Amino acid sequence: MEAPSEAQISRRTGGWITFPFIIVGLTLAFGGLTSNLIVYLIKEFDVESIDAAQITNLVNGGGSLTPVVAAIVADSFLGCFSIIWISSIISLLGAILLALTTTVDSLRPTPCEVGSTSCTPKPKIQYVVLYAAIVLVTLGNASLRSTLATMGANQFDKPKDQGVFFNWFFFLPFWFYYYNVSWKAGYIICVAANVVGAAIFLLGTRFYNNSKPEGSPFTSLARVVVASIRKRKLPLPSTSEDFYHGLMLVEPSKTYRFLNRAAIKSAGDVKPDGSTAKSWRLCSVQEIEDFKTLIKILPLWSSSFFLGTTIGVQGSLSILQALAMDRHIGPNFQIPAGSMLVFVMLSTALFLALFDKFLFPTWKNLSGKSLTPLQRIGVGHVLSFLCMGVSAIVESKRLNVAKSNQGSIIVPMSALWLVPQLALVGIAEAFHLPGQVSLYYQEFPITLKNLATTMISVLVGIAFYLTTALIDVVRRTTTWLPGNINNGRLDKVYGVLVVGGVLNFGYYVICAWFYKYKNMKEVVDHSDSPSHE
Known part of the structure; x- marks a missing residue:
């Protein structure tokens, strides 16, 4: 690096x-x-x-x-x-x-x-x-x-x-x-x-x-919603002089124009010194534009819910697979089941280093463009559902071995068979996690920087709860996830996630296609000749 x-x-x-x-x-x-x-x-x-x-x-x-x-x-x-x-x-x-x-x-x-x-x-x-x-x-x-x-x-x-x-x-x-x-x-x-x-x-x-x-950025976001609702019946002015700008002269954008009403100046809204008299009735144009930035990026953000869900399912169920497999390396060493996820971490760490040192510079030399955050996230989506496919294949093989050794809790199949799918999870994370953090941090206004870095955390949190709900639905409606996974069909769970991942990737592509970078020069690392995706 x-x-x-x-x-x-x-x-x-x-x-x-x-x-x-x-x-x-x-x-x-x-x-x-x-x-x-x-x-x-x-x-x-x-x-x-x-x-x-x-x-x-x-x-x-x-x-x-x-x-x-x-x-x-x-x-x-x-x-x-x-x-x-x-x-x-x-x-x-x-x-x-x-x-x-x-x-x-x-x-x-x-x-x-x-x-x-x-x-x-x-x-x-x-x-x-x-x-x-x-x-x-x-x-x-x-x-x-x-x-x-x-x-x-x-x-x-x-x-x-x-x-x-x-x-x-x-x-x-x-x-x-x-x-x-x-x-x-x-x-x-x-x-x-x-x-x-x-x-x-x-x-x-x-x-x-x-x-x-x-001060919390959530307060200003809430003020925009409240003020725009309270002034919803006011006609939109044709000149920017009728809008409240505060300390920064910013032209109101034409997207989500109904929110612009929150900045319309009316009697009693502004004090003689230029400050707002009624903060929940009048917002600056900059505050409104900040709120619009959040709205524009929400579809992209939501497209990663399912991406995080597949990673959550993989992380928890792979440990259960490892517990039911032979984890010995040689006669005297056994890999702890929970430590199987270290292959995800090692893969992520290794490929982050390779990306920063070789892949990204090579890509820029060949194409003349930097790999954008949206492209990194997109590759992560593809690798994620490919990982689910590999997981389904490996689990199908493991179940066949388990059927040939009925009554055995530990299937005579090396847990190292799980390494390829776990490594793919790590590579996917190396693409999409830094890509998402960079996207939110670069695109969000200065007042929302802390919110930008928590966007990925909220996404992962929602994904884990969706993982819990998905596993619960599968347990209630099928026999695929019994207490002993040797008697279940975990391969079918992974298969469903492959289909879901492909559909979700289609949704992501649509969101990314219509998204316009706000800070394109920052996205391309201040290249001498900035280009657009």
């Missing part, structure tokens, strides 16, 4: 000098707290496999929606820096509680074989502490990651540098997610990693470019 220049490093605040404190702190703080949650629930708390997958999806969904609240609080009251250290404390408390469930006798579950009918019921206090720990870790990590993304991007002035930062932001944390140690040692390492990560972040305090809270 592109290295920072000396001029960038020499800045007194902000710039690349902040990079190691933000990224290293991030990497350690996210040290695998919930990466093996689904296996922990099944193995240690005897939760039924599909139920454990559903709980994990709900946790991931909640963790992805939390950043919206964090962004509102950061913008309105505390700022990014305060949210980050508060979130670090919350995450640390959760990590400590998780560690206690593996070390304190009254909180540590008694070992019980999966599927056994003679297991001793676990005390309720164990589940209370477990779920409290999961909630704290989820809230802390989710708020921390999203706010760090915004704060990190705010350290740079150029969109190109911000793009490089986002690539590293997705790349570096992946290497520290999984441990091949006992539950006790693993969660104690997580506690230590949280402490060290927070300390490293705080060491960089004097270098950070901290922006002060300027």
Whole structure:
């Protein structure tokens, strides 16, 4: 990936000098707290496999929606820096509680074989502490990651540098997610990693470019809706002098013209000093244009709901597949089932590096154009439904082996067969995740930058809840997902997702075709000869 220049490093605040404190702190703080949650629930708390997958999806969904609240609080009251250290404390408390469930006798579950009918019921206090720990870790990590993304991007002035930062932001944390140690040692390492990560972040305090809270952007968005409704009967003026411009002279666009009524000046709306007298009756043209920007990008954003759903299904159900397969590599080593997802992370990390170093520069040399965020997202869509196709084929083979070995819980088929589909998920994420973050951050107005970085989190959160709903519908209407997936038809679930992915890609293409970049020069990284997609 592109290295920072000396001029960038020499800045007194902000710039690349902040990079190691933000990224290293991030990497350690996210040290695998919930990466093996689904296996922990099944193995240690005897939760039924599909139920454990559903709980994990709900946790991931909640963790992805939390950043919206964090962004509102950061913008309105505390700022990014305060949210980050508060979130670090919350995450640390959760990590400590998780560690206690593996070390304190009254909180540590008694070992019980999966599927056994003679297991001793676990005390309720164990589940209370477990779920409290999961909630704290989820809230802390989710708020921390999203706010760090915004704060990190705010350290740079150029969109190109911000793009490089986002690539590293997705790349570096992946290497520290999984441990091949006992539950006790693993969660104690997580506690230590949280402490060290927070300390490293705080060491960089004097270098950070901290922006002060300027109020929640959601308030101005709501004001546009209210003001346009209240003035819906007013005729639209023909000249811009009749519109309220505030501090910035911006011409109202002709799209969604009904919203322009929110900026029409009427008696008593404006004070003698030029400020608004009734903020919920009059908005500036700039506020209206900001709201229009959000409306224009929503169809593109919604097209990724199903994209995230396929990734959610893949992530949870692949672990269940791995639990029912031979995970040995040699006679003395067995891959932890939850750690199979490390192939997704490694694939994403590897291809992010390859893209930044080779693919994107080569593409620009051959075509004369930079690969735009919309193109990156589109490739991610295609790879996603191709991944579901590979998953269906592999699962069909696994089920055939299971039928030939009826009565065996562990199918004599290597779990490494899952690597190609997991690698495809990682490559898809390497295309579409940075592409979406860059698109939202570049296209959104300055007042909505924190909202821009949470758009992807909300998308992923909704996708995980859709994943939960989809699995629930499949369980209620078919026999494809029983407690023992060897008796089910997971291959048909993947097949349905292939069809859904193709249809969703068609919807995305339509949305992308009609979308017009607002900041095209930024999208092409300030190329000498900007081009249009």
